[in-house]
Amino acid sequence: MDAPPSLSRPETTGAVTRGAARLMVELGYAPLAEVTLPNGRRADLLAVGPKGQIVIVEVKSSVEDYRVDQKWGEYAPFCDAFYFAVAPHFPREILPIGPGLIVADGFGGAVLIEAPLIPLAPARRKALTLGFARLAAMRAMGVATTAIEDEA
Numbered sequence: 377m378d379a380p381p382s383l384s385r386p387e388t389t390g391a392v393t394r395g396a397a398r399l400m401v402e403l404g405y406a407p408l409a410e411v412t413l414p415n416g417r418r419a420d421l422l423a424v425g426p427k428g429q430i431v432i433v434e435v436k437s438s439v440e441d442y443r444v445d446q447k448w449g450e451y452a453p454f455c456d457a458f459y460f461a462v463a464p465h466f467p468r469e470i471l472p473i474g475p476g477l478i479v480a481d482g483f484g485g486a487v488l489i490e491a492p493l494i495p496l497a498p499a500r501r502k503a504l505t506l507g508f509a510r511l512a513a514m515r516a517m518g519v520a521t522t523a524i525e526d527e528a
Contacts, residue, residue: 395480
């Protein structure tokens with residue numbers, strides 16, 4: 377395994393988030409960063425696919441980040457598929473079996489493990505998709521907001 381680059385934790389987080397977002401776009405998804413879900417948790421990336429699939433990507437910048445932040449289990453009710461995204465030097469063996477895995481840097485990424493698809497209930501999907509669209513439109517207009525509403 378290559379030695380980790382000399383990036384700070386925030387720089388690593390930014391690079392992995394950027395690369396994972398670029399990968400999502402390449403795969404046909406429209407991603408938004410730092411989206412507060414209806415349960416109050418913040419997803420690093422929330423992406424909507426061409427057929428309405430909803431994917432959450434949780435970025436882990438370090439072993440410490442992974443160990444102290446175990447909220448990722450609370451994302452399942454808000455997505456069809458869940459991925460971890462990590463830098464190339466991250467020790468992947470510490471990640472749990474089950475979620476998908478993306479390895480990314482500031483330029484792009486690759487899916488190493490496909491996430492299992494567990495379809496959302498139609499009412500939840502509709503509410504999240506509407507919330508996603510409204511959030512994207514507000515951000516496009518320069519409104520600094522992160523939260524989506526879920527009426528399901």
